[in-house]
Amino acid sequence: xxxxxxxxxxxxxxxxxxxxxxxxxxxxxxxxxxxxxxxxxxxxxxxxxxxxxxxxxxxxxxxxxxxxxxxxxxxxxxxxxxxxxxxxxxxxxxxxxxxxxxxxxxxxxxxxxxxxxxxx
Amino acid sequence: xxxxxxxxxxxxxxxxxxxxxxxxxxxxxxxxxxxxxxxxxxxxxxxxxxxxxxxxxxxxxxxxxxxxxxxxxxxxxxxxxxxxxxxxxxxxxxxxxxxxxxxxxxxxxxxxxxxxxxxxxxxxxxxxxxxxxxxxxxxxxxxxxxxxxxxxxxxxxxxxxxxxxxxxxxxxxxxxxxxxxxxxxxxxxxxxxxxxxxxxxxxxxxxxxxxxxxxxxxxxxxxxxxxxxxxxxxxxxxxx
Numbered sequence: 001x002x003x004x005x006x007x008x009x010x011x012x013x014x015x016x017x018x019x020x021x022x023x024x025x026x027x028x029x030x031x032x033x034x035x036x037x038x039x040x041x042x043x044x045x046x047x048x049x050x051x052x053x054x055x056x057x058x059x060x061x062x063x064x065x066x067x068x069x070x071x072x073x074x075x076x077x078x079x080x081x082x083x084x085x086x087x088x089x090x091x092x093x094x095x096x097x098x099x100x101x102x103x104x105x106x107x108x109x110x111x112x113x114x115x116x117x118x119x120x
Numbered sequence: 121x122x123x124x125x126x127x128x129x130x131x132x133x134x135x136x137x138x139x140x141x142x143x144x145x146x147x148x149x150x151x152x153x154x155x156x157x158x159x160x161x162x163x164x165x166x167x168x169x170x171x172x173x174x175x176x177x178x179x180x181x182x183x184x185x186x187x188x189x190x191x192x193x194x195x196x197x198x199x200x201x202x203x204x205x206x207x208x209x210x211x212x213x214x215x216x217x218x219x220x221x222x223x224x225x226x227x228x229x230x231x232x233x234x235x236x237x238x239x240x241x242x243x244x245x246x247x248x249x250x251x252x253x254x255x256x257x258x259x260x261x262x263x264x265x266x267x268x269x270x271x272x273x274x275x276x277x278x279x280x281x282x283x284x285x286x287x288x289x290x291x292x293x294x295x296x297x298x299x300x301x302x303x304x305x306x307x308x309x310x311x312x313x314x315x316x317x318x319x320x321x322x323x324x325x326x327x328x329x330x331x332x333x334x335x336x337x338x339x340x341x342x343x344x345x346x347x348x349x350x351x352x353x354x355x356x357x358x359x360x
Contacts, residue, residue: 009205009294012281058302060220
């Protein structure tokens with residue numbers, strides 16, 4: 001059984017862990033292009049060599065970062081994400097700029113009491 | 121006289137398993153708790169010293185989680201060391217299991233007490249929770265006790281972590297896979313007897329109970345009632 005060293009729980013059987021993909025910089029979702037966002041969401045670099053990856057210890061739902069050599073299939077180092085991520089990421093949408101040309105004729109409100117269709 | 125667990129009391133998730141053993145029930149914290157599991161208490165104490173499995177679901181437990189948990193608990197008078205995966209005994213007999221820098225699990229006493237748990241529950245509110253959130257455990261986490269000299273050998277069949285007493289000291293915690301379930305294992309020792317608390321998802325309690333009994337059969341292990349575990353601890357003030 002391959003052993004992975006969890007920064008919180010110590011050495012554990014590899015079957016207690018799941019892989020969470022490469023560690024990549026998070027683009028600003030409100031300002032990046034669709035192509036940049038699609039690249040972030042869907043694309044993997046899949047490098048042969050030393051990579052930095054997210055891993056989760058399932059028994060504790062603890063996410064950490066591992067540096068792994070994909071050629072030798074060896075874990076070189078595992079550490080808490082706080083070593084890389086020190087600031088909280090806010091996902092609130094920034095206020096949009098005021099619309100310089102608002103539509104003049106919004107949809108008319110629905111008639112609250114339409115006449116009944118006698119034929120129906 | 122035994123209570124019927126179906127009568128207006130809160131029931132253990134294992135009550136059907138326990139009732140099938142001719143368990144005698146008594147009320148603990150509003151639960152019907154199995155005090156014996158078919159034998160008399162003296163027999164079950166001897167069994168618990170060898171290898172016994174006990175349902176502790178009637179006992180108090182709660183969790184707190186969040187980046188500010190340690191500071192909030194300290195402000196309420198609960199003392200917890202800096203090391204994670206270790207349990208810390210409190211003055212009232214409650215134990216605080218530090219599961220991570222930002223997560224704590226509080227376990228009440230074998231006699232149903234939980235003064236600190238009540239105190240924290242009264243002090244905590246969602247409105248004032250600043251980085252410390254309550255984690256309900258009593259209806260979420262199944263709590264079993266595995267005790268006796270063969271306990272570590274039995275766990276070796278179900279768990280990859282070395283839980284032998286020489287390698288897994290008193291108050292150590294392993295959060296790992298037991299019988300393929302995510303589990304928290306805490307060494308607690310009751311009196312002079314080696315014992316482990318085992319907490320897992322409540323929905324899998326019956327599976328785990330049967331899996332443990334199957335693994336214990338090799339060592340003549342069997343279910344015991346809460347009275348036997350209390351008996352290991354001796355008089356109430358000195359319980360483990």
